[in-house]
Amino acid sequence: xxxxxxxxxxxxxxxxxxxxxxxxxxxxxxxxxxxxxxxxxxxxxxxxxxxxxxxxxxxxxxxxxxxxxxxxxxxxxxxxxxxxxxxxxxxxxxxxxxxxxxxxxxxxxxxxxxxxxxxxxxxxxxxxxxxxxxxxxxxxxxxxxxxxxxxxxxxxxxxxxxxxxxxxxxxxxxxxxxxxxxxxxxxxxxxxxxxxxxxxxxxxxxxxxxxxxxxxxxxxxxxxxxxxxxxxxxxxxxxxxxxxxxxxxxxxxxxxxxxxxxxxxxxxxxxxxxxxxxxxxxxxxxxxxxxxxxxxxxxxxxxxxxxxxxxxxxxxxxxxxxxxxxxxxxxxxxxxxxxxxxxxxxxxxxxxxxxxxxxxxxxxxxxxxxxxxxxxxxxxxxxxxxxxxxxxxxxxxxxxxxxxxxxxxxxxxxxxxxxxxxxxxxxxxxxxxxxxxxxxxxxxxxxxxxxxxxxxxxxxxxxxxxxxxxxxxx
Numbered sequence: 446x447x448x449x450x451x452x453x454x455x456x457x458x459x460x461x462x463x464x465x466x467x468x469x470x471x472x473x474x475x476x477x478x479x480x481x482x483x484x485x486x487x488x489x490x491x492x493x494x495x496x497x498x499x500x501x502x503x504x505x506x507x508x509x510x511x512x513x514x515x516x517x518x519x520x521x522x523x524x525x526x527x528x529x530x531x532x533x534x535x536x537x538x539x540x541x542x543x544x545x546x547x548x549x550x551x552x553x554x555x556x557x558x559x560x561x562x563x564x565x566x567x568x569x570x571x572x573x574x575x576x577x578x579x580x581x582x583x584x585x586x587x588x589x590x591x592x593x594x595x596x597x598x599x600x601x602x603x604x605x606x607x608x609x610x611x612x613x614x615x616x617x618x619x620x621x622x623x624x625x626x627x628x629x630x631x632x633x634x635x636x637x638x639x640x641x642x643x644x645x646x647x648x649x650x651x652x653x654x655x656x657x658x659x660x661x662x663x664x665x666x667x668x669x670x671x672x673x674x675x676x677x678x679x680x681x682x683x684x685x686x687x688x689x690x691x692x693x694x695x696x697x698x699x700x701x702x703x704x705x706x707x708x709x710x711x712x713x714x715x716x717x718x719x720x721x722x723x724x725x726x727x728x729x730x731x732x733x734x735x736x737x738x739x740x741x742x743x744x745x746x747x748x749x750x751x752x753x754x755x756x757x758x759x760x761x762x763x764x765x766x767x768x769x770x771x772x773x774x775x776x777x778x779x780x781x782x783x784x785x786x787x788x789x790x791x792x793x794x795x796x797x798x799x800x801x802x803x804x805x806x807x808x809x810x811x812x813x814x815x816x817x818x819x820x821x822x823x824x825x826x827x828x829x830x831x832x833x834x835x836x837x838x839x840x841x842x843x844x845x846x847x848x849x850x851x852x853x854x855x856x857x858x859x860x861x862x863x864x865x866x867x868x869x870x871x872x873x874x875x876x877x878x879x880x881x882x883x884x885x886x887x888x889x890x891x892x893x894x895x896x897x898x899x900x901x902x903x904x905x906x907x908x909x910x911x912x913x914x915x916x917x918x919x
Contacts (some may be wrong), residue, residue, distance in 0.1 A: 464668045465600075471661035472592060473619050474654045475539065479585050480620075480627035481647050482543050484754065485635070486578060487734035489550050491741050492640055493560065493571075498868045501738040504575055505861030511579040512586060512854030517706035519583060520847015523590045528672055532662055535588040540655040542581030547648035549573040554641045586850050592616065594846040598834060599671040609834065610769050613827055618765040621823065625758030628732070632751020709841055710848035715832050717894035718781065719849050722829045724887035725788075725822065727856035728880035730795050730815050732757055735864045735876070742870040743808050750812075757816035764823035771824070777835070781828030782895050782902065785888045788821030796881050799874040811877070825891075 490500040523531050549570045553559055560567045593616060601609040634643045666672050710716065729735045732754040740750050764784075771780045794814030801807035837845045860880075867875055896902055 461668060464665050467661040467668075468592075468596070468600075468665045469615060469619055471658050471665070472616060473623065474658045474661070475536070475585070475588060476620050476623040477627050478540065478543055478647070478651050478654065479581070480623040481631050481650065482546065482578065482581065483734075484628035484732070484737065484751070485631050485643055485647065486546075486574075487737040488635060488741060488747055489554075489574075489640060489644070490734070491738040493553055493567075496742070496870075498735055498738050498742075498864050498870060500571065501734045502861045502864030502868060504578065505734050505864065506858055507575040508579045508582050509854045509858030509861055511583055513851050513858055515583055516586060516851025516854055517703050517844070517847045519587050520590060520844045520850070521706055523587055523595070523847065524843030528591065528595070528666060531587055531591045532666060533659075535584050535591065536655060536658055536662070538584035539581050539588065540651040540658075542577045542584060543651045544648050546574050546577040546581060547644045547651070549577065550644040551641055551648070554639075554644065586847075589850070590843055590846045593830065594834070594842055596665075596672065598839070598842070600669060602671060607769070607773070610772060610831065613831060613834075614765040614769050617823060617827055618762050621758045621761040621765065625755040625762065628751040628754040628758075629748075630751075632746075632748040632754075636746050636748040706844050706848050710845050710852075713833075713837055713841075713845060715829070715836050717890055717897075718829045718832055719852065721785065721887040721891040721894070722826060723849070723852040723856050724883050724890070725825075726853040727859050727883045729860060729864070729873070729876040730792055730818070730880045730884070732812075732815065733860075735860065735873075736811075736815070739870045739873045740808055740812070743804055745805075745808055753812040753816065757812075757819050760816055761819040761823040764820045765827070767820070768824045768827045772828070772831070777828050777831050778895055778898065781825050781832070781891060784821045784824035784828060785884075785891050786821070788818045788825065789884055789888050791818035791821065792881055792884055795877055799877060 486504060487501045490504055491498070494500040553567060553570045553574075556562065559570075593613070597609060597612050597616070601612055631643050631646070634646055710719070713719070729739075732750070737750055737754075741747065768780065771783070775783070792814055794817065795811050796814075798807045798810040798814065801810055833845065833849070834842070860876075863876055863879065867873075892902060
């Protein structure tokens with residue numbers, strides 16, 4: 446039986462517990478539409494331009510570059526705006542963007558051969574897909590910062606210590622449930638109906654769910670006093686050095702919003718965990734656009750890819766149950782250490798798949814390694830998020846969150862640039878090896894962070910004691 450979110454010690458919570466259900470359902474509806482698009486866009490692109498990862502990689506570049514460029518600015522905007530302003534603009538922009546993107550996909554797919562018949566119209570629709578898809582992802586980022594970096598903190602204030610950890614785990618679980626089922630549903634529609642039907646389903650989902658999302662999240666906003674008390678924040682006072690040296694170009698450059706956001710991020714104690722987490726985005730070892738398009742090229746049916754991605758998400762969901770247990774036993778910091786190295790071990794399967802001669806078997810081993818590694822990945826993700834919540838001051842939280850997402854997208858962008866440079870699916874093994882080496886670097890960086898704080902990585906004396914006990918027992 447699941448434990449109640451609010452501890453029984455607190456007999457009279459300041460808001461109805463049903464509001465938490467509204468929050469989770471609203472989050473689910475928003476994430477489902479985003480996950481449908483995330484899975485399907487790679488399949489759309491590989492089908493409209495067969496035998497090349499080029500269009501899929503170009504879309505990834507546009508999406509990631511947009512987030513890398515505008516992520517800090519979005520973080521600052523969320524920081525300075527009221528929760529109500531962010532909520533309204535987020536829901537409107539996200540749903541409208543995915544509607545437009547889905548409509549443009551339908552416009553490309555319905556004509557028999559639009560690329561040959563009217564190449565300019567084809568390119569125009571591809572541009573619309575790229576721009577609207579990127580806008581949808583940017584608005585999703587604003588919603589993520591709002592819910593995960595702000596509302597969780599406000600709602601859990603004054604509650605027992607485990608509440609924040611549990612809310613983080615539930616929100617991540619919801620995201621992974623969407624990552625599980627949305628691709629399975631989309632994959633079956635693509636395999637057994639058509640790509641056009643999949644794009645139509647995406648458009649209809651966003652049309653039908655936007656009003657319900659708005660009502661649910663507005664109910665949460667109106668029902669929890671701490672959220673309604675939020676007001677647009679004052680501009681940060683400028684430093685005296687800036688006012689006395691306005692003619693200094695370097696000083697003016699350093700005070701630009703984008704630059705000052707990065708400077709603030711780099712001052713944080715959690716910069717190494719943040720960088721380690723961001724490096725995990727510089728990878729093709731996930732069921733993202735490039736790997737999905739490559740598996741499709743190798744002959745793996747869309748519904749099988751969807752099921753594999755669902756299994757991957759199921760493993761991730763298990764991580765959200767395991768994380769609070771580990772975190773309560775060995776601390777947030779050490780949970781992150783064990784998690785990232787367990788991910789590294791599982792990814793050895795992906796490296797092994799390179800040397801398997803049978804293409805289909807190699808693809809299944811690759812998918813298995815990626816799916817198994819999600820347990821460590823998502824526990825590490827939760828560990829870093831909680832460290833940022835705990836060790837970044839309230840006044841800096843939105844800005845740091847925006848820069849973190851920007852950094853993740855910048856490295857995600859590098860993945861797609863690699864996909865453009867190495868666009869032949871036959872050379873996908875190069876991307877696998879590069880990704881594995883970057884995960885290794887991330888694990889080393891986080892290990893350095895742990896060692897810097899604790900002056901050790903393992904309790905060797907406890908390991909020796911355990912070995913001695915086993916020897917005596919035998």
